[in-house]
Amino acid sequence: MRRYELVVIVSPDVAEDDVPDAVDRLVRQPVESGGGELQETDHWGRRKLAYPIQRYQEGNYVLTQLNMDPQKTGELERGLQISEEVLRHLLIRLDE
Numbered sequence: 001m002r003r004y005e006l007v008v009i010v011s012p013d014v015a016e017d018d019v020p021d022a023v024d025r026l027v028r029q030p031v032e033s034g035g036g037e038l039q040e041t042d043h044w045g046r047r048k049l050a051y052p053i054q055r056y057q058e059g060n061y062v063l064t065q066l067n068m069d070p071q072k073t074g075e076l077e078r079g080l081q082i083s084e085e086v087l088r089h090l091l092i093r094l095d096e
Contacts, residue, residue, distance in 0.1 A: 001036065001067045003094040008080065009059035009087040012046060019043060019060045022085050027064055030076050036068025053087045065094075 006027065014022050020043065028038050044061035053059070068076070073091060080089040 002070050003039075004066050004068060004073070005092045005094055006064045006066060006076075006089065008062045008064070008089045009049070009053070010062060011085050011087055012056055012058045012060065014060065014085055016046065016060065019062065023062050023064070026080060026083055026086065027062075027066075027076070030079050031066050031068050031072075034068055034072035034075065036066055036072065039065040039067060049087075056087060059087050 008023065008027065010019055010022055020041075023041060023043075027041075031038055042063045044063060046058050046060050048058055049056065070093075077089070077091060080086050
């Protein structure tokens with residue numbers, strides 16, 4: 001198991017109240033089904049993007065810290081890439 005930090009920008013089409021449900025479906029379930037665990041989730045709220053992504057000027061930023069098997073990260077990232085609710089994501093391994 002390794003520690004990772006994941007930043008996800010969720011589409012502004014998803015209501016603020018529905019962002020935790022989207023994160024649960026897109027991040028928590030794949031991580032836990034792969035034997036990992038979510039340590040912390042921090043919803044930063046809706047913020048202006050530095051540049052337009054698709055047709056959006058804003059996005060809902062969510063920072064999560066998680067532990068998971070390095071071989072399972074590909075599955076998590078594939079799920080985030082094909083989701084229409086996710087504008088961008090960045091998964092970083094934390095060195096210990």
